[in-house]
Amino acid sequence: MSALAPNPTEALASASSERTPKRRHATAWVFTIVAGIIALVVNVPLLNAILVSFKPDGEIARNPVSLPASPTLDHYANVLYASGYDFPRFFLNSAMIAVGTVLVVLVIAIPATYAVVRLGFGGRWIISSASGLRLLPAIFFVVPFFILFSTLGLQDTIPGLIAANTFLNLPLAIILLSSALRDIPQEIEEAAAVDGASIYRTLGSIILPLLAPTMVAVSVLVFIFSWNDYLFALVLSTSSATPVTLGAANFITSTGIRWGDISAASVLSTLPPLLFAIFAQRYLVSGLSSGAVKG
Amino acid sequence: MSHTVERTRSIARERRKRTTAATVLSLPLILFAAVFVIYPLASGTLTAFQSSTLLNQANELNGVDNFVSLFRSDGFAKAAGFTIGFSAVVVAIEMVLGFGFALVMDRAFPGKKLFFTLLLLPIMVAPALLGIMFRLLLNGDIGALPALLESIGVSVSLFSPDSVIPLLVVLDVLQWTPFTFLIIYAGLQSFPKELLEASAMDGAGYVRSLTSVVVPVLKPVLFAAFFLRAIDAIRTFDVIYVLTAGGPGTSTTTLSIFIYKTAFEAGDFGKAAAAALVVLVCLVPFVPFIVRRISSTGMEGKK
Numbered sequence: 001m002s003a004l005a006p007n008p009t010e011a012l013a014s015a016s017s018e019r020t021p022k023r024r025h026a027t028a029w030v031f032t033i034v035a036g037i038i039a040l041v042v043n044v045p046l047l048n049a050i051l052v053s054f055k056p057d058g059e060i061a062r063n064p065v066s067l068p069a070s071p072t073l074d075h076y077a078n079v080l081y082a083s084g085y086d087f088p089r090f091f092l093n094s095a096m097i098a099v100g101t102v103l104v105v106l107v108i109a110i111p112a113t114y115a116v117v118r119l120g121f122g123g124r125w126i127i128s129s130a131s132g133l134r135l136l137p138a139i140f141f142v143v144p145f146f147i148l149f150s151t152l153g154l155q156d157t158i159p160g161l162i163a164a165n166t167f168l169n170l171p172l173a174i175i176l177l178s179s180a181l182r183d184i185p186q187e188i189e190e191a192a193a194v195d196g197a198s199i200y201r202t203l204g205s206i207i208l209p210l211l212a213p214t215m216v217a218v219s220v221l222v223f224i225f226s227w228n229d230y231l232f233a234l235v236l237s238t239s240s241a242t243p244v245t246l247g248a249a250n251f252i253t254s255t256g257i258r259w260g261d262i263s264a265a266s267v268l269s270t271l272p273p274l275l276f277a278i279f280a281q282r283y284l285v286s287g288l289s290s291g292a293v294k295g
Numbered sequence: 296m297s298h299t300v301e302r303t304r305s306i307a308r309e310r311r312k313r314t315t316a317a318t319v320l321s322l323p324l325i326l327f328a329a330v331f332v333i334y335p336l337a338s339g340t341l342t343a344f345q346s347s348t349l350l351n352q353a354n355e356l357n358g359v360d361n362f363v364s365l366f367r368s369d370g371f372a373k374a375a376g377f378t379i380g381f382s383a384v385v386v387a388i389e390m391v392l393g394f395g396f397a398l399v400m401d402r403a404f405p406g407k408k409l410f411f412t413l414l415l416l417p418i419m420v421a422p423a424l425l426g427i428m429f430r431l432l433l434n435g436d437i438g439a440l441p442a443l444l445e446s447i448g449v450s451v452s453l454f455s456p457d458s459v460i461p462l463l464v465v466l467d468v469l470q471w472t473p474f475t476f477l478i479i480y481a482g483l484q485s486f487p488k489e490l491l492e493a494s495a496m497d498g499a500g501y502v503r504s505l506t507s508v509v510v511p512v513l514k515p516v517l518f519a520a521f522f523l524r525a526i527d528a529i530r531t532f533d534v535i536y537v538l539t540a541g542g543p544g545t546s547t548t549t550l551s552i553f554i555y556k557t558a559f560e561a562g563d564f565g566k567a568a569a570a571a572l573v574v575l576v577c578l579v580p581f582v583p584f585i586v587r588r589i590s591s592t593g594m595e596g597k598k
Contacts, residue, residue, distance in 0.1 A: 040413075041469070045432050046425075048428065048431060114320060121321050131589070135526050136575060136579075139571055140339055141335050143564050147347075166327065228419075230421065266424045274416060285481070289478055
């Protein structure tokens with residue numbers, strides 16, 4: 001989101017009616033209020049979960065709407081330390097799956113995309129089929145994956161879920177990387193070739209640094225999407241590879257639903273993607289919008 | 296003379312080197328795609344014609360029996376109907392609201408950066424976890440929403456058959472309007488503003504400029520947002536499965552939930568694969584069209 005000076009529709013509004021600076025200032029605050037309300041409303045579920053997670057058990061049922069009267073960290077302590085929940089293990093599983101997927105996706109996608117875009121391997125249809133694959137319903141692959149993973153011994157393993165998430169995220173990575181590669185001027189590589197650099201050397205020490213921003217964008221998106229996967233985790237994990245998306249529901253026990261604990265668990269589980277959203281927003285926005293718009 | 300021969304040779308050698316390098320570099324992708332894309336596509340298609348179950352993947356061909364039983368029971372048709380209706384409604388609402396949000400945010404005002412960040416948060420929350428958060432919000436005993444409604448004298452059971460579908464629509468809109476907003480907003484940022492100045496000069500008002508300048512120019516971006524959302528809406532699984540598991544009855548069973556349940560609750564892999572194949576075959580014809588539509592917004596191959 002570059003600071004493109006006057007925004008189009010703002011220009012439109014101000015061009016169509018003459019306004020004094022003071023009135024413009026007042027209208028600006030109107031937009032602050034409107035945007036604030038929208039931002040609040042779409043986040044109601046998250047905010048509510050955060051509030052509930054700090055309320056003591058008795059208070060949760062007594063006053064559902066209010067702020068916590070006597071805030072407590074008990075639910076977070078339960079989630080992290082109480083025995084029998086296994087939440088820290090789910091969290092670790094999610095982290096391993098997400099980080100592993102990011103690495104595998106980059107290792108597969110970068111060289112292959114370079115080969116397709118720059119060395120003429122295969123042709124454009126590979127990029128197009130990547131776009132196409134992204135549009136197919138993932139549910140089709142659930143049964144074949146289940147059978148395949150049982151045969152390969154990947155069922156309920158971290159490498160298995162990394163493979164499944166790599167499958168889900170490779171298309172987006174290939175799309176983003178190929179459009180970034182096209183923007184790198186070919187002359188740079190030609191100069192490197194004249195200097196006697198091999199293709200691998202050129203890719204490793206010239207192209208990779210230039211691709212860095214796109215690699216960050218791909219990593220952030222792939223991390224978030226694999227962290228958030230539920231369908232494949234549901235089908236391909238039973239206990240030892242269970243990620244947080246599945247494990248957060250474990251607080252619904254035979255004795256009832258531990259609402260405080262479950263809200264603390266869901267807030268904690270949402271934290272890593274949210275932190276990315278806040279601190280890597282630039283990459284996220286560029287990745288999401290160009291991945292959607294190009295392709 | 297020998298100089299040119301030498302040159303042709305070196306070009307040929309260069310080309311060979313490039314081909315070898317291209318193959319080596321593509322090898323990981325080829326291997327991965329063979330095992331995790333091509334093979335599952337083939338085996339999934341084959342399963343659709345087999346009497347395979349969760350407990351016994353016997354792999355006996357049974358012709359089109361799976362398809363016959365799929366279309367005999369009304370579960371599949373009902374799921375398809377619900378999925379299409381649900382997707383149409385949520386995508387329409389999300390497009391209109393996303394466009395509206397983008398227009399609101401497309402100017403400078405105090406607090407814009409903060410609200411922009413907040414507005415994007417719902418996209419980042421795992422749909423399954425959001426489902427759990429909705430349960431916290433909507434639960435009859437501890438939920439804030441029923442409590443609020445009760446305090447103004449309205450008492451509804453939010454998960455009753457009458458209110459559950461509108462409820463799911465609202466939830467989907469809350470999570471995914473930020474996505475359509477983001478795509479459309481990004482499109483607005485690269486909008487050629489000379490066009491607007493020209494139309495303002497011609498005396499066109501705000502609404503007029505919007506419908507006759509902004510919308511036509513943004514059309515490719517609007518298409519991209521629409522198709523990406525539509526595709527995702529059609530495969531909706533997580534939130535609805537966590538919240539209602541497709542119920543009450545089968546009233547909120549999407550195609551994805553239907554296929555999942557057929558495979559892993561009823562244990563009928565053959566029938567599930569058949570249903571998945573039908574869905575795939577119905578969607579495939581749209582894929583080249585969508586890919587072309589979306590890529591025309593930016594990427595003209597420079598090759």
